[in-house]
Ligand SMILES: Cc1ncc(C[n+]2csc(CCOP(=O)(O)OP(=O)(O)O)c2C)c(N)n1
């Protein structure tokens with residue numbers, strides 16, 4: 001273990017957990033987060049261990065359960081929370097919301113609500129680094145459910161055939177919504193599929209941030225050195241149901257299973273390890289309080305931010321604005337008979 | 352001026368842009384094969400910029416998106432327009448939306464090339480004209496050039512454009528030769544061309560309906576009827592002003608389009624003219640389009656599908672006579688040649 005890195009890991013894992021708890025609180029109280037919210041509480045070590053293995057200029061692509069990924073990559077919390085609340089100060093100007101956080105300033109290339117679709121995009125980012133002559137690598141996060149969709153297989157095959165610096169991190173939390181992976185996948189593990197693409201496939205304890213860091217670091221170094229891609233399967237667990245439905249009932253899962261995983265909480269495991277390494281409770285409490293205040297500030301920022309203005313509806317669609325020949329003066333309307341409709345529509349109304 | 356085929360114009364456009372800009376890359380299955388316009392490119396630009404492509408449309412389209420968001424300008428050649436459907440999620444859900452979803456943090460500068468093999472006895476799975484489907488997706492620019500000069504100038508503009516551009520090529524125009532201006536020939540996206548001036552009827556023609564409309568115009572000119580042929584060249588953005596200006600002059604509108612009738616480009620153009628140019632119209636708008644049935648294999652049947660000079664001439668002539676048909680008459684099964692077209696014209700106009 002590396003004390004400085006573990007302290008940073010704890011800081012980022014706590015940021016994710018407090019951030020998502022705050023989001024859940026806003027959802028519960030009806031204070032302004034609309035739509036679906038998928039939290040990754042329980043999976044923070046897999047998320048943070050992977051991102052700490054990346055350089056600031058490396059790329060990362062997420063999926064629908066991805067508040068944690070940009071946070072772990074170093075994104076500012078305020079614009080992320082404002083995005084969840086659909087505010088104009090949101091990192092995506094309120095156009096993406098919870099399932100489409102992206103912060104290109106930290107190499108977070110965004111999240112997709114289409115299971116698996118981000119995987120080939122990360123491959124493309126790794127390809128781009130090669131063509132541009134940089135040694136950046138690209139990491140794709142995805143769930144176990146994504147291991148059965150075509151874009152997973154096409155993405156892995158492309159990366160392997162082209163020998164790209166891509167790292168594929170499957171956060172295997174055992175379920176896709178209500179469906180157990182064991183019922184939908186015949187192979188013994190997700191990692192076993194790496195063999196078909198002649199890349200290393202590694203299973204790692206996703207609750208142990210150091211273990212994840214070590215495995216992903218080796219994959220990142222291999223990719224950076226031109227050794228090709230790696231598939232990592234982090235075994236982990238989510239404490240909440242698929243999304244914040246309002247009624248969290250996990251009774252469809254075996255109680256012993258829930259017990260087992262909660263006894264291996266990634267934040268508590270790391271906390272205990274740091275204590276054993278001689279960091280004081282006071283120091284850890286101070287770190288936790290700093291993070292809590294960061295999250296409170298992010299919530300204040302988001303709640304105080306203005307809603308987007310109606311004209312922002314059309315912003316961000318085109319990079320090069322659409323341009324045509326100048327409009328003709330409107331032709332005179334034919335004289336009656338005929339309804340007299342057009343002028344009655346208020347200017348600036350919904351288009 | 353130089354003379355070159357449409358196909359050669361595509362090749363020259365890609366060559367010139369790849370020489371000008373090292374971030375331009377080509378994704379094309381069998382792109383190094385002697386039948387492809389990119390044949391030989393690998394010798395000049397190397398295997399990274401002209402990679403060997405697996406048959407993996409969804410995967411390599413996703414990779415192109417990841418590459419485009421990180422500094423490259425991929426040209427993705429589907430070789431057959433129908434193969435785009437395999438990558439539909441990446442094109443529609445990601446290429447078109449990522450910029451908007453991410454609040455303008457990244458653009459997706461890709462050119463999707465799609466050769467349309469209709470009228471070529473390849474049956475329904477190789478013969479689609481899918482541009483109307485994509486006109487329904489905000490965020491994509493859509494280009495359908497009809498001459499070598501426009502193919503060259505618009506492909507170069509598309510490659511330089513920061514938005515995703517879908518570039519549709521009627522394959523039966525690939526062999527057609529035409530004059531092309533010397534030098535760095537660029538045609539702006541969003542400007543229609545007046546392919547022929549005339550006073551009596553506006554024919555808005557798309558793709559290879561343009562040469563068909565020009566032949567109809569030549570035939571009708573002998574009868575004293577003047578067709579003005581407008582080639583929109585780009586469907587998104589659509590040069591509404593140019594179309595309305597022509598209809599303001601002629602008062603009559605025929606729209607010729609080889610795509611299906613329902614919700615097609617012709618339907619959209621008709622709606623725009625009905626909404627914004629109603630006062631100009633002296634007769635109902637007529638669409639000369641493909642019927643809502645799949646392209647059949649049998650050439651004897653497929654011949655009935657697409658706008659021909661005789662169908663366009665018949666529609667225009669009927670409008671001038673004031674005997675406006677409610678719609679395009681049934682495809683003239685017996686009038687498959689130019690001679691027959693002139694006979695039909697004689698009957699309709701002279702009679
Ligand atoms: C292609 C696709 N199919 C189905 C869905 C609906 N859906 C959203 S998340 C999800 C489960 C995904 O499970 P997993 O990949 O294991 O991720 P987790 O939610 O467990 O983090 C499903 C079925 C979708 N968004 N995209």
Ligand SMILES: [Mg+2]
Pocket residue numbers: 143144145171172173174175176177
């Ligand atoms: Mg899962």
